[in-house]
Amino acid sequence: MKIIIAGAGKVGExxxxxxxxxxxxxxxxxxxxxxxEACVSAHDVIAVHGNCAAVATLRDAGVESSDLLICATGNDEVNLLTSVTAHALNKHLHAIARIRDPEYAENTIHMRSHFGLSMVFNPEKQAAEEIARLIRFPGFLQRDTFAKGRTEIVLLRLDEGHHLCGAALSALPTLVKCKVLVCAVLRGGETIIPTGSFVLKQGDLLLVTAPTENLSRMLKNLRIVKHKTKSAMLVGGGRISYYLAEILDKSGIGVKIIEKDSDRCEQLAELLARAEIVCGDVRHRTLLESEGLRDSDALITLTDLDELNMLVSIYGSNWGVPQVITKLSEVEDSKILDSLPVGNVVSPRRLCSRSILRYVRAMDHKAGAAITVHSLAEGAVVASEFLVTEETLHRSKPLKEIRTKRNVLVASITRGVTTVIPDGSSHFEVGDFVVVVAPSEAGINELNDIFA
Amino acid sequence: MNYKMMGRLFGLILCAESVFMIPSLILALTDAEMRVALGFGITMGLCALIGGVLLLLCRGAKTDFYAKEGLVCVGLSWILMCLFGALPFFIGDDIPSYVDAVFEIVSGFTTTGASICTNVEALSRATLYWRAFSHWVGGMGVLVFLMALVPVGGKSEGFTMHLLRAESPGPDVGKLVPRMRYTAMILYLVYVVLTVICFIFLVFDMPVFDAICTSFGTAGTGGFGIKNDSLTGYSPYVQTVTGIFMLLFGVNFSCYYLLLLRNVLGVLRDEELRFYFGIVGGAVLLITLNIRTLYATFGEALRHAFFQVSSIITTTGFATTDFDLWPSLSKAILLILMVVGACAGSTGGGLKCARALLLIKSFIRNIGRVQNPQKVAVIRVNKKPVDEKIVSGTMAYLCAYVLIVLVSFLLISIDNFSTVTNLSAVIACFNNIGPGLETVGPTGSYAGFSDFSKIVLTIDMLAGRLEIFPILALFSRKAWKRG
Structure with missing residues (x-):
């Protein structure tokens, strides 16, 4: 499949x-x-130099024979113009464009039909939604959704004195009082696909699969959540803060935004009726304290500067804020981040490249290829979602009779609207969504790869 | 430096070389040349063994690979390939001295065609085939060949760009299609198809073995003959066909890709191509007029002029007549053609038409700048502005080129041959042509030079084929320093 990416910025690269x-x-x-130049030396791509909205440049890039155009320049208008122009040159072209201005975001539905846009993405909005999801379930380090939102894989840490420490995995369903599955445990940098006799220890990171409807019950029974988030402090008043404040406001969480620029503060105050806007520089040590950091349930750092975000988050963690979320645009090395108390990390460009990738995979839909791939725990473990098709082997045979590769785990089977955590008697049927968890080096690219 | 990745590439190259030698081994066995067969057999075994061990040791290499690694890797792998490629000549006793054997195979891989053999016809068929085949592989590049066949870098092949840049000739090397592998495949496919067509045309009037060797020599623009008098003894038909195909292999291969995409207009409007054919036309005309009196008919003069011009500008080095006997004007024209060379992105050597064109244009611009110092002017090729980095890179290339030619000229002058011999020998080797003038002319050979001069010329050939910088990078201390 031929893909053109217009704009070699953060998302593009x-x-x-x-x-x-x-x-x-x-x-x-x-x-x-x-x-x-940098892109061509680093990745196996070809480059065309020019204005992506111009016909000549698009022709040069071979738009007539391409299948997909991704407009990821920093400018909404250019992105729109590019997709319109490309659509005129090639009617079969799918186009994905970044539209980040909230005012345009309202009429994306019209854009779809008129401008040939098949998908619109907004990194800031996506980041805001992701952060809101994390806030709704504090205690999860990471939360990934599968099977059209019916299955979840969450990452959580066993802190000191947790009642699960010392418990064997086979005892877990009785302790949690609902069906959950621990698909991987990360202990001291090592990934373990555990068996029933595996004993949990403090400091373990658990990857847990559960149907979405069981999530809150599981949280409660795991006794991870201490109390519900009622107020959040947002540092930085950019686009993400605006979107996030809107979402949080709807779910009844009190929002306080701290922004340095007074003009932007005015603007935000006009846009957001209920949020509290504070004009000030968080670098002044006393500001956060005087604005009530101690009483906030969550601190979310969203300024343009990664370094500042990290600093403020570390500060907040040390103050004992229950939930800290850090937005990072550039910093990538999560091994370094792991050693810092910055809480959950959200990277807008990772998020939107992930959703575009999902679109591309669905569009290409090679027989049996994964629909969704989430890499969990710094890429050590990969959770892939597959659709069971006619070509899948061993259908309607109980799982206990099928030999699978070592360390590969079938984490969930979604049939229709119900998700089950599979046991030995479960089986695959055509149309099922299956989530498979495996170490990344196992090389599971299609569902049939899991069979030994 | 990513030594593991480099080791992996070296391993692949040695394995490939061992496979390349199979036809020669079969030839030697069928001709019952046991000594030669032994030479090929031992070399193949050695290559496969060392290559295999390297591959085994360098499993799981990381793919961080940058321009510096690309340069060093290409330079080293060519040297390695040549050192092993020379072994069959040496062990097989066709060329008793190892320095001579290395000279011969470097001359083969770099598509130079300069020989130290005074009597080519006495060599075994296996050796002749290996010489011709080395031209064919060397013409397009071994690493490009590997890239087309093996996923060299696993999943992330972005770094192979550095290899393509370092191995392919021309000031501005780019891909034809997004995937490096497909780019390499397209290049080799065009190459193979053209070679086969050339062979089919030749085989009408030539024995099969001769046709194979000649088409390899033509395709790689190498020029190793299998007869002492090069192509003089063959029919005018064979000479004309070879002449035309040499010119075709001197064309930028991306032009053929454009033709495949039916973009004929784009090819016809290509400035470099026009420049190239313009020079050929002009040179043929001038030389024909100049040598008219030496030959019986105008047609014969034209044929010889065309063949020699085509052979020299594409840096092949076949000959149908001893052009050393031609008048000075013709020889001067040929000497200039030697320096200009073929198009960028072809199998030919020399400075390349694209660089010559850029240099002329920037020269004209600089004259304009002297008159109007404030003037802002952009150099355009094919109506597109050329990046100033490429212009300054071309200048630097010219500087390095002149410097190396002068130093080599100085070094080989120790042997006390005539000045014309020495200068033309250096130019002929550096530009990968083969025959020069006087002692090293089309009928002569490089056998008379001392071992020291042969080593200097060997380095010149490699530097010329790889366009200087990969070889220079090997000599820079920075390439080997940590960090």
């Missing part, structure tokens, strides 16, 4: 890296020659 790794032909367009 991340996409180029992941799409080439999955074997797609990628052409990049950008106005900055030096950025393209």
């Amino acid at each position: 991340t996409l180029a890296e992941q799409l080439t790794a999955e074997g797609y032909d990628v052409t990049m367009i950008d106005l900055r020659a030096e950025v393209l």
